[in-house]
Amino acid sequence: xxxxxxxxxxxxxxxxxKGARYNFIPxxxxxxxxxxxxxxxxxxxxxxxxxxxxxxxxxxxxxxxxVRITTKGHAEMLKIFSVLKSSLETSPSYVEFKGxxxxxxxxxxxxxxxxxxxxxxxxxxxxxPFPGTLNVKLRDKExxxxxxxxxxxxxxxxxxxxxxxxxxGWVKCYPARxxxxxxxxxxVLERTHHDDSVIELISKENxxxxxxxxTGSQITIRVNVKPKPSE
Amino acid sequence: xxxxxxxxxxxxxxxxxKGARYNFIPxxxxxxxxxxxxxxxxxxxxxxxxxxxxxxxxxxxxxxxxVRITTKGHAEMLKIFSVLKSSLETSPSYVEFKGxxxxxxxxxxxxxxxxxxxxxxxxxxxxxPFPGTLNVKLRDKExxxxxxxxxxxxxxxxxxxxxxxxxxGWVKCYPARxxxxxxxxxxVLERTHHDDSVIELISKENxxxxxxxxTGSQITIRVNVKPKPSE
DNA sequence: ATTACTATCTCACGAGTAC
DNA sequence: TGTACTCGTGAGATAGTAA
Numbered sequence: 001x002x003x004x005x006x007x008x009x010x011x012x013x014x015x016x017x018k019g020a021r022y023n024f025i026p027x028x029x030x031x032x033x034x035x036x037x038x039x040x041x042x043x044x045x046x047x048x049x050x051x052x053x054x055x056x057x058x059x060x061x062x063x064x065x066x067v068r069i070t071t072k073g074h075a076e077m078l079k080i081f082s083v084l085k086s087s088l089e090t091s092p093s094y095v096e097f098k099g100x101x102x103x104x105x106x107x108x109x110x111x112x113x114x115x116x117x118x119x120x121x122x123x124x125x126x127x128x129p130f131p132g133t134l135n136v137k138l139r140d141k142e143x144x145x146x147x148x149x150x151x152x153x154x155x156x157x158x159x160x161x162x163x164x165x166x167x168x169g170w171v172k173c174y175p176a177r178x179x180x181x182x183x184x185x186x187x188v189l190e191r192t193h194h195d196d197s198v199i200e201l202i203s204k205e206n207x208x209x210x211x212x213x214x215t216g217s218q219i220t221i222r223v224n225v226k227p228k229p230s231e
Numbered sequence: 232x233x234x235x236x237x238x239x240x241x242x243x244x245x246x247x248x249k250g251a252r253y254n255f256i257p258x259x260x261x262x263x264x265x266x267x268x269x270x271x272x273x274x275x276x277x278x279x280x281x282x283x284x285x286x287x288x289x290x291x292x293x294x295x296x297x298v299r300i301t302t303k304g305h306a307e308m309l310k311i312f313s314v315l316k317s318s319l320e321t322s323p324s325y326v327e328f329k330g331x332x333x334x335x336x337x338x339x340x341x342x343x344x345x346x347x348x349x350x351x352x353x354x355x356x357x358x359x360p361f362p363g364t365l366n367v368k369l370r371d372k373e374x375x376x377x378x379x380x381x382x383x384x385x386x387x388x389x390x391x392x393x394x395x396x397x398x399x400g401w402v403k404c405y406p407a408r409x410x411x412x413x414x415x416x417x418x419v420l421e422r423t424h425h426d427d428s429v430i431e432l433i434s435k436e437n438x439x440x441x442x443x444x445x446t447g448s449q450i451t452i453r454v455n456v457k458p459k460p461s462e
Numbered sequence: 463a464t465t466a467c468t469a470t471c472t473c474a475c476g477a478g479t480a481c
Numbered sequence: 482t483g484t485a486c487t488c489g490t491g492a493g494a495t496a497g498t499a500a
Contacts, residue, residue: 005493006237006240006241007493009237009240009315010237010314013319016318016319016321017317017321017322019321019323021322022323022324022327022377022380023323023325023326023327023373024377028463028464028465038493038495039496040464040465040466041465041495041496042494042495044466044467045493047465048465059372059373059376060465061371061373063463063465065464065465066373071383078319081315081316081319083241084311084312085312086248087245087247087308088244088247088308088309090247090248090250091247091250091252091253092252092254094253096253096254140292141290141292142254142255142292142299145255145288145290146253149253152302238474259482259484260484261483269474269475269476271476271483271484271485272476272477272486273474273475273476275485275486276474278484291484293483294482294483294484295483
C-alpha cells in the first residue's frame with residue numbers, strides 16, 4: 001500500500017512532468033497551484049509536506065525555489081502506478097452469464113434452419129449451427145443487467161430477410177464459450193418470444209451433448225468483450 | 232484533468248481488481264473497507280458517491296449487493312492512469328550541470344596522462360583522453376547538489392595504483408555529453424584539489440576546441456542515469 | 463513579485479446505531 | 482450478519498496577510 005497521501009499524487013505527478021526527477025527544477029507555488037487546480041497555499045503546503053515526508057528536496061536561491069524528486073518519491077509513484085496498472089490489467093474482459101437450461105434443442109430449430117439465416121451463419125460465423133437453440137434462464141438480476149452491456153459491443157450481424165410470405169428479423173451473434181469448454185454464440189433476436197431473463201445460444205455442436213448437460217442444469221456462458229471500451 | 236475524487240481512486244482500483252469491470256461482483260462494504268484501509272462506513276459512502284457520479288452501478292438482491300464499473304468509471308481510471316504514466320515517462324533520465332569553464336586544458340594533464348591511468352581509460356572507456364582535464368565551476372547550489380546524486384549511480388571505476396614512490400587515487404567516470412554535442416566523461420577523483428563547486432571532465436577530443444568555447448564560457452553537461460532507480 | 467503563516471470553512475472519516 | 486443514516490472530529494482546502 002502506498003504511504004503517499006492521495007492528495008499529493010497529482011502534485012508529485014506534476015513535478016515529474018516538469019522534469020524534476022533528477023534535476024532541480026525552479027517552480028513557483030502559484031503556477032504549481034494552477035497545474036493541480038488548487039490554490040497557491042495548497043501547493044505550498046503540498047511541497048512542505050512532500051519535503052518533510054522525504055519525497056522531494058527543495059533548494060532556495062534567494063527568491064527562487066527549486067524542487068527535485070527523491071528516490072523515495074520516485075519509488076512511491078511507481079508503487080501507486082503499479083497498483084493502478086495491475087488493477088486495470090487484472091480486470092477480465094468478458095461478460096459472464098449464469099443460469100439453468102430451460103429447454104431442449106428443438107425449439108427455434110425451424111427459424112434458425114431457414115436458408116436465409118444458414119447461408120449467413122456459414123459465411124459470417126464459419127459454420128451452420130446445430131439445428132435449434134439452447135435457452136438459458138438467467139439466475140440473477142445481475143445477469144439480466146449484463147445483457148444490456150452487450151449492446152455496447154460489436155456483434156456479428158445476421159440480416160433479416162423475406163421469403164415473400166413474411167419477413168424474418170435480424171439476429172445478432174456474440175461469440176461465446178459455454179462452461180469454459182464449448183464454443184457457441186449468444187444470439188439476440190429482433191423478434192423473440194422470450195422475456196428478458198432468457199438468453200439463447202447456438203453452436204456448431206449439440207451443446208447439451210457436448211457438455212453432458214440437460215434441462216435444469218446449471219450453465220455458465222462467457223462472452224468476450226474488447227478490453228478498450230473507450231478513451 | 233480527472234474529475235474522479237482522489238479519495239475514490241483506490242476504491243475503484245479495488246473494484247477493478249475484484250473483476251467488477253464487466254460483471255456484477257458481490258461485495259460487502261466491510262471487506263471493501265478493509266481492502267482500502269478505511270472503515271466500513273467510508274467504503275459504503277464511496278460506493279454511494281461513485282454510483283451517484285456514474286462511475287459504478289449497484290444491484291441489490293436482498294441482502295447481497297453487487298457492483299459493476301461503468302464505461303465512464305473505466306474511462307476515468309484510464310485517464311488518471313495515463314496522467315501518471317505520461318508524467319513518469321516524460322521524466323528525462325539525465326542529471327544536468329551548468330557552469331562556466333574556469334581553466335585551460337593543461338592542468339591535471341600530468342596525472343591523467345600517467346600510464347597507470349591511461350591503460351585503464353583505454354580498456355574501460357575505449358579511448359585515451361586528450362591530455363588534461365576541463366574544469367567547470369558550477370553556477371548554482373542545485374548543480375552542486377546534483378553531484379551527490381551521481382554517487383547513487385553506477386560509474387566506470389578506474390583503479391588507483393602505485394609507482395613505487397607514491398600512490399595515485401581511483402577515478403570514477405560518468406559518461407557525459409557536453410553542450411549536447413561532444414562526448415566526454417565527468418570524473419570524480421579520490422583526491423582532488425578542487426572544492427565541491429567544480430567538476431572535471433575528460434574527453435577523447437579537446438573539448439574547448441570541439442565546442443569552440445574558452446575560459447569563462449557557459450557550458451552544460453548531461454550525465455545519463457538509469458531510468459529505474461529502485462523498486 | 464515571491465513563500466507560508468493563521469484563521470476559517472468544508473468535507474472525509476469513523477463511531478454509534480437504526481434497519 | 483448486512484447497509485447506510487447522523488453526528489462529532491480533524492484533515493485539507495482557501496482567504497487574508499506577514500515577511
